[in-house]
Amino acid sequence: MRVALVTGGSSGIGAATAEALLAAGYRVAANFAGHPEVAQSFTARTGIPTFRWNVADYGACQAGVASVEAALGPVEVLVNNAGITRDAMLHRMSAEQWREVLDVNLGGCFNMCRATIGGMRERRFGRIVNMGSVNGLSGQPGQTNYAATKAGLIGFTKALALEGASHNITANAVAPGYTDTAMVDAVPPEAMARILAAIPAGRLATPAEIARGVLFLVADESAFINGITLSINGGKYMA
Template identity: 85%
Template sequence: MRVALVTGGTSGIGAATAEALQAAGYRVAASFASRTEAAQAFHARTGIPVFGWNVADFAACETGVARVEEALGPVEVLVNNAGITRDGMLHKMSAEQWREVIDVNLGGCFNMCRAVIAGMRERRFGRIVNMGSVNGQSGQMGQTNYAATKAGLIGFTKSLALEGAARAITVNLVAPGYTDTAMVEAVAPEVMARILSDIPAGRLATPAEIARAVVFLAADESGFINGATLSINGGKYMA
């Protein structure tokens, strides 16, 4: 039974992914940053063990992965789902808003991959799935920081895929469109109306639809899919 770790795995797309991996037969761990009460409620509901650390902290990621591996075994599947937004037009964006999003969304991916890659190389197997965004492909007003991180993950994914391919390590990216999560629920109604009008499917994705793609890419049978970006956006952006 393979061990999977989902960062930001106790809510939204991350929670749906953790549950989908569990249903597919993986031993799953979910990390969270700060919402301890919600994480414990997720654990109580699903039985999935939860571990708290900030993915922007390199040392904390090393320690966190060690804790997961002590409890469940070597991490063979890593889903880099943890991410934040600090939206604002660039001419009003603070340096703190920029750095925080870069450190969590892009730096966190590096930190987590760095913590597991040596073990994957040694065992000659690994599945890494990074969570991008349609806005990293198309751009979005008020999200220069967020879009930069999600676009950066595409290049990161391709490069690490090249490094790991000879050792049966695949690295792929899922780029969700607008999805029915708490993050999207916070969008103003008039903005949401514009968003929906730009989606040919006429609706938001469900977290389960995104999770299904992650489970597919994590499978042993998906070993010839590497460096790919899988867009799930209802037709909003096609490349």
Template identity: 60%
Template sequence: MTTTRTALVTGGSRGIGAAISQALTAAGYKVAATYAGNDEKANAFKTETGIPVFKWDVSSYEACKDGIARVEAEIGPIDVLVNNAGITRDAMFHRMTPDMWNEVIDTNLTGLFNMTHPIWSGMRERKFGRVINISSINGQKGQMGQANYSAAKAGDIGFTKALAQEGAKAGITVNAICPGYIGTDMVMAVPEKVREGIIAQIPVGRLGEPEEIARCVVFLASDDASFITGSTISANGGQFVA
């Protein structure tokens, strides 16, 4: 990387997103992290890492457009976009409400459009860009109780494949990463017996680490990955082989 590039990571102050933000910073990028609601944890992350944080809801196009403009004014044009923000509203389908469906689709799928669209023209003009979408193993194989989440994450993969074809001639690559079960605070908070049951389904015999997903992002963002676009990286310890 001959010049310092700017990276924007949605949901970038906690869990996998925090690891991505820190790994990109360590690799020499200027990084901005977005968050949706937890001011206390976001500010603690900023204090600990020095990475600036910006608050907005990725399910709102106008909020994304305004937030991106703030980031670019303060830090610089965005060269690397990591669409990591996501939520769950789990329920068996017969108990799933329209709100539970819409909230997940709006954040986890429409959020990719809302974030990528305002940045796309600038990437095209500069003839360089990296869009990295964090999907999920459950977008590949489906998951009981997650019809909304699985649908959104599968949609992320389709979005990736289509947009990659549009960006290729403009020097923009678009790729997806599908993490399996990662040892985030959320996963570690589940009862130990449940966690053991999850690990029993993973051939490598352990949960993934957030830093392992972050290293995939750093590679895809780099010049070394310029011939890789429209791809899906499965980082799941062999739990699902697509």
């Protein structure tokens, strides 16, 4: 039974992904950084253990992965889902807003991959999925920081795919469109109306629909799928 670790895994897309992996027979751990009451409720409901650390902290990621592996076994599947927004137009964006988003979204991916890649190479197996965004492909006003991190994840994923291929390690990205999560719930109604009008499907994605894409990419049978970005956006943006 393979061990999977999902960052930002106690709510939203991360929680749906963790639950889908559990239903598919994986042993699953979910990382979280804030809102311990949400994590406790998630564990009580699903039985999936949660582990708290900030993915922006390199040392915390090393220690966190060690804790997961002590409890469940070596991490063979890593889903880098943790992410934040600090939206502002560039001419109003603070250096702190810029750095915080880069540290979590892009730095967190590096930290987590760095903490797990050695073991994957030794065991000659690994599945890594990095959670991008439609806005990393198409851009979005007020999100130069967020879009930069999500676009950066795609380049990171392609390079890592080349490095890991000879060790049976795949690295792929998923680029969700607008999804029915707490992050999107915070969008003002007038802006949400414009977003929905731009989605040919006429609705938001469900977290389970995004999780289905992750589940496909991490399967043992997906070994020849490497370095891709799987867009799940209802037709909003087609590269």
